[in-house]
Amino acid sequence: MLVTVATAIRDLFFPHYCLGCAADFISTTEVICAHCKISLPETHFINSNHNTIEKIFWGRIPIEQAGALYYFNKHGVIQQLLRTLKYKNSINTGLFLGRELGKALAVSSRFKNIDAIIPLPLHPKKEYKRGYNQAMIIAQGIQEKWPLPILEKSVIRLVDTKTQTRENRVNRWENMKNIFHISNPHSLQNKHILLIDDVITTGATLEACGAAILSIPGTKLSIAAVAYTL
Numbered sequence: 246m247l248v249t250v251a252t253a254i255r256d257l258f259f260p261h262y263c264l265g266c267a268a269d270f271i272s273t274t275e276v277i278c279a280h281c282k283i284s285l286p287e288t289h290f291i292n293s294n295h296n297t298i299e300k301i302f303w304g305r306i307p308i309e310q311a312g313a314l315y316y317f318n319k320h321g322v323i324q325q326l327l328r329t330l331k332y333k334n335s336i337n338t339g340l341f342l343g344r345e346l347g348k349a350l351a352v353s354s355r356f357k358n359i360d361a362i363i364p365l366p367l368h369p370k371k372e373y374k375r376g377y378n379q380a381m382i383i384a385q386g387i388q389e390k391w392p393l394p395i396l397e398k399s400v401i402r403l404v405d406t407k408t409q410t411r412e413n414r415v416n417r418w419e420n421m422k423n424i425f426h427i428s429n430p431h432s433l434q435n436k437h438i439l440l441i442d443d444v445i446t447t448g449a450t451l452e453a454c455g456a457a458i459l460s461i462p463g464t465k466l467s468i469a470a471v472a473y474t475l
């Protein structure tokens with residue numbers, strides 16, 4: 246990349262630290278240094294059939310393809326980056342993670358039939374409070390490397406559910422059933438949708454949103470996330 250004099254001067258007066266190892270004087274356009282970037286724990290799920298993420302949804306909803314780019318290790322760099330995106334207003338971090346995911350998806354033959362991207366919606370109240378939906382920022386990063394339409398307003402979230410880890414799957418499903426509403430069914434009809442989230446854990450919220458999308462005739466569903474955590 247061409248480093249201009251202006252950029253060099255800006256970096257000198259506004260030192261910019263790597264979010265992974267705190268190394269200083271990385272470019273202001275980067276969020277982590279080159280060393281941290283090559284050390285990110287990749288899952289290689291994007292190009293693997295029947296991977297761990299796909300197995301999460303087996304017997305729950307029909308998924309074409311699913312994957313997550315990185316493992317989410319406690320106290321690891323990915324956790325740090327996702328926290329920065331979610332709680333510290335760092336749009337650049339979300340765009341960086343989205344671009345990395347977008348690069349992997351764009352060259353994967355498994356995801357070549359996707360028509361449009363939908364970021365998992367936040368409840369409007371929560372989005373207002375945070376100022377943005379982190380899944381939307383990731384989707385925008387993806388779009389920079391893989392130019393697909395983002396259907397941001399086609400699905401809305403009616404209920405802000407808390408994580409219900411202690412409930413069994415049936416109770417959870419009862420609670421999740423009506424939390425999403427398709428506000429623009431025509432925009433989804435006969436399309437293969439890629440649903441995006443930051444982290445996949447139980448997959449319960451993605452399952453609920455995915456079921457709402459699949460209720461529209463002719464839709465197919467794939468899922469991708471930045472990270473996967475056990």
Ligand SMILES: [Zn+2]
Nearest residue numbers: 263266278281
């Ligand atoms: Zn670093």
